[in-house]
Amino acid sequence: MLVVIGQSNAGNHGHPPARAGVNAYALSAQGLHRLVDPLPGSSGTGGSPWSRWAALRQLADPGQQVVVASIAQGSSQVVDWINVGAHSQRLPALHAQLKRQGLSVDALVWHQGETEAWGGDDPKAYAAHLGAWLASVRRLGIQAPIFVCQTSRDGQGVVNPAIRAAQASVWDARAGIYAGADTDSLGAAFRSDGVHFNDKGLEAFAAMVERAMDQPSDTRAISLEDLRRP
Numbered sequence: 643m644l645v646v647i648g649q650s651n652a653g654n655h656g657h658p659p660a661r662a663g664v665n666a667y668a669l670s671a672q673g674l675h676r677l678v679d680p681l682p683g684s685s686g687t688g689g690s691p692w693s694r695w696a697a698l699r700q701l702a703d704p705g706q707q708v709v710v711a712s713i714a715q716g717s718s719q720v721v722d723w724i725n726v727g728a729h730s731q732r733l734p735a736l737h738a739q740l741k742r743q744g745l746s747v748d749a750l751v752w753h754q755g756e757t758e759a760w761g762g763d764d765p766k767a768y769a770a771h772l773g774a775w776l777a778s779v780r781r782l783g784i785q786a787p788i789f790v791c792q793t794s795r796d797g798q799g800v801v802n803p804a805i806r807a808a809q810a811s812v813w814d815a816r817a818g819i820y821a822g823a824d825t826d827s828l829g830a831a832f833r834s835d836g837v838h839f840n841d842k843g844l845e846a847f848a849a850m851v852e853r854a855m856d857q858p859s860d861t862r863a864i865s866l867e868d869l870r871r872p
Contacts, residue, residue: 643669643709643745645786646684646692647723647733648753650716651793651825651847654679654686656839662696662708669711671739677710683736684712691839694848702852709745711736719757720771724778737782747786750779751822751851755809756837759794759802769808776812776819789822789854792863797836801826813860823850824863832866 646652659679667674670682677696679689696708713732715722722728740747752775758768776788792809794802806826813821825847830836832843839847850864857864 643711643740643748644692644695645733645736645747645750646710646712646714646753647750648714648791648793649718649756650686650714651756651837651839652691652714652751652753653684653712653716654681654688654690655716656686656689656691656841656844657834658841659689660693660841660844662693663700665705665707666693666696666700667707667709668692669709669736669739669745673743674709677708681710681712684714685716688838689841689844691844691847691851694845695851698848698852702856711740714753717757718754719763720754720768720775723754724771724774730778733779734782737784747784749786749855750784750788751791752788753791753793753822753825755793755802755805756795759805760796763805765802765804765808768805769811772808772812776817785818787818787820787855787858789820789851789858791822791851792824792826795826795828795837799830799836810863815858815860820854820858820860821863822854823847824865825850827865827867 662677666677794805834840853864
């Protein structure tokens with residue numbers, strides 16, 4: 643079971659939609675459904691990286707059942723996911739649903755930060771809020787590895803080094819918190835509107851997440867350049 647949290651590029655804002663193969667499912671409030679974009683629980687009506695990621699996971703392990711629960715919300719800030727934020731109860735509610743259905747979390751992916759990067763927010767505050775979210779995950783009793791991505795690129799291709807550093811500052815293998823995908827490495831050729839991913843970008847994002855999970859590290863995120871190496 644993969645749980646995905648973040649903003650639009652972790653949701654259903656890519657193009658085009660896709661579907662995973664057999665034995666791949668998305669979780670909604672009503673239960674399990676075939677893993678077909680758009681995934682229930684996330685904003686957007688287009689494609690996601692997670693249908694592509696599920697296909698990669700099953701290619702590596704044929705016959706494996708894959709379940710994805712995505713609760714990513716476009717334009718959300720990290721503060722929306724902690725304390726009394728707008729989305730702060732979404733993960734606790736999801737976790738309660740999983741326990742009722744006898745499902746457990748195998749990994750979480752956090753892909754969020756563009757809102758703060760574009761708004762010029764305080765990177766120290768971002769790091770503190772992200773740390774608070776990570777602590778809230780552990781307080782729920784979820785001990786699965788968490789993969790924190792690096793994402794800060796705006797529509798003009800400008801990245802925010804301070805937000806990237808804040809995201810990297812929480813990586814700690816001892817705490818089960820690892821580097822995820824470096825989607826800042828995906829330029830205009832991987833985007834449909836300068837921000838959201840096209841088919842090529844969704845495929846690359848999925849491959850970077852799969853590589854990060856296969857080779858956990860707390861020193862550097864998986865970039866496009868890593869995918870080009872054997």
